[in-house]
Amino acid sequence: MSRLGCCLVCYSKFEQKGLMEFVSSFDLSSFYDYATPSKVVLWLTSIFSGIILCVLAYPSTAILSSLAFKGYGKLSSADKIEWNNRGISTFHALFVSSASFYLLILSDVFNVKSHDDVVITRSSTLSDAILGISIGYFLTDLAMILWNFPALGGLEYVLHHGLSIGSITLSLLSGQVHIYVLMVLFSESTTPFVNLRWYLDIADLKSSKLYIWNGIALFFGWLVARIFLFLFLFYHIGTRFDEVKEFFLFGFYTLIMVPSVLAVLNIFWFWKIVKGLVKTLTKTKYSK
Numbered sequence: 001m002s003r004l005g006c007c008l009v010c011y012s013k014f015e016q017k018g019l020m021e022f023v024s025s026f027d028l029s030s031f032y033d034y035a036t037p038s039k040v041v042l043w044l045t046s047i048f049s050g051i052i053l054c055v056l057a058y059p060s061t062a063i064l065s066s067l068a069f070k071g072y073g074k075l076s077s078a079d080k081i082e083w084n085n086r087g088i089s090t091f092h093a094l095f096v097s098s099a100s101f102y103l104l105i106l107s108d109v110f111n112v113k114s115h116d117d118v119v120i121t122r123s124s125t126l127s128d129a130i131l132g133i134s135i136g137y138f139l140t141d142l143a144m145i146l147w148n149f150p151a152l153g154g155l156e157y158v159l160h161h162g163l164s165i166g167s168i169t170l171s172l173l174s175g176q177v178h179i180y181v182l183m184v185l186f187s188e189s190t191t192p193f194v195n196l197r198w199y200l201d202i203a204d205l206k207s208s209k210l211y212i213w214n215g216i217a218l219f220f221g222w223l224v225a226r227i228f229l230f231l232f233l234f235y236h237i238g239t240r241f242d243e244v245k246e247f248f249l250f251g252f253y254t255l256i257m258v259p260s261v262l263a264v265l266n267i268f269w270f271w272k273i274v275k276g277l278v279k280t281l282t283k284t285k286y287s288k
């Protein structure tokens with residue numbers, strides 16, 4: 001056999017070995033054991049419920065806005081699409097952040113003292129439903145972003161939604177690390193402030209006190225929910241690293257990579273928030 005033939009055979013064996021290691025890293029057997037028929041029905045119902053809620057929230061936002069804000073009818077078609085789209089994200093943010101707060105703080109699902117099992121393997125029917133609804137929302141919103149690209153957001157939003165869908169789906173199917181996914185979902189609590197800022201801007205109310213106070217609330221909310229909370233998440237992972245590394249290989253790398261990328265995006269957006277707040281406060285100071 002020629003040297004070229006030997007090289008091709010060796011490369012083929014190496015490629016097959018790498019492929020087998022990659023496939024084994026998914027640990028599909030654990031998925032099959034965890035995905036009972038009742039859970040599959042719950043997952044699919046939750047995902048489709050999330051999609052349906054988004055579809056209903058879009059026209060509902062348009063109707064309520066036309067009644068509450070006289071200038072809504074004067075908006076361009078592009079602004080109306082974004083206005084209604086932000087209504088969907090506001091609804092999702094309020095719902096998912098409230099549910100995450102309940103599960104993480106008020107319930108005993110992830111209370112270390114209330115169960116004997118490892119905290120990263122804990123889940124509940126409610127946490128499954130919340131994750132499924134969020135997948136439905138991110139799928140719908142991503143479809144709208146791509147359809148209207150780049151009017152509703154650039155590549156950073158596509159990256160954010162893509163990572164969110166992948167990591168939430170992986171957690172849902174495996175029944176693991178729900179606690180960390182819920183921490184990240186709680187950070188959506190800042191979204192209503194972001195959307196209100198845009199609404200006030202498009203309504204030509206940037207000089208109002210509400211705009212200033214909302215900017216201050218956004219600054220502190222983002223600092224707590226998207227900076228400090230992510231630092232606590234990484235600290236939590238570090239203190240339980242022996243438990244986390246037992247997560248199947250692909251899931252382990254996803255758990256480390258996705259929050260890291262989202263943290264970088266959060267810092268990038270936080271810098272823009274700080275610049276905007278400083279600009280607004282400076283303008284207000286000199287206008288007096």
